[in-house]
Amino acid sequence: MTEITRRTALKAAAWSTPVVALAVSAPAAAAASATPVYSIYQPHAGWGTDGVFTLEAYVRQGITPVDDVVVTWTLNPGSLIYTATTYGDEGFANKNPTDVPDSVTTATISAEDATVTIPVTDGRPV
Structure with missing residues (x-):
């Protein structure tokens, strides 16, 4: 019968610890860099x-x-928030709010993870 020495056991433990740590951290890293x-x-x-x-x-x-x-639109300045749900075969969403001030300059649009x-834009006639 083969005798396992304390040195052999410590060597095995030292090699297995990095492997376990790598296996545990790999899924987290993959999820963090997902497209x-x-x-x-x-x-x-x-x-x-x-x-x-x-x-x-x-x-899409x-x-x-x-x-x-x-779909959520956030208009700034002012942080005005509007939402609509996509419909139809083209994944289209729209909204025509009537309370938007002339001061808004940007819209941040979000849907799921995008x-x-x-x-x-201001296409109104002058």
Whole structure:
């Protein structure tokens, strides 16, 4: 029968500890660097020539448009928040709020794990 010495046991423990630590930290590191699954495309926030303020966005999961996803627009300055849910085969969401002040300059749009910030446009006639 083979006798295990204290030195052999300590050597085995020293080699196994880094392996266990690596195995435990690998899933956490993989999750932290994951690429976003959702994307926002053709985002819009601004006034049209008709004077109506419009918020629009399309949402995709990978390359597929998605239905029934909540889209949030945050207008700044002022932190005004509006939401709408995507609908239809194109993953489209829109909103026409009537209480938007002329001072807003940017819109941050988010849906699931995607976020984009765009300038607010002003297409109103002067």
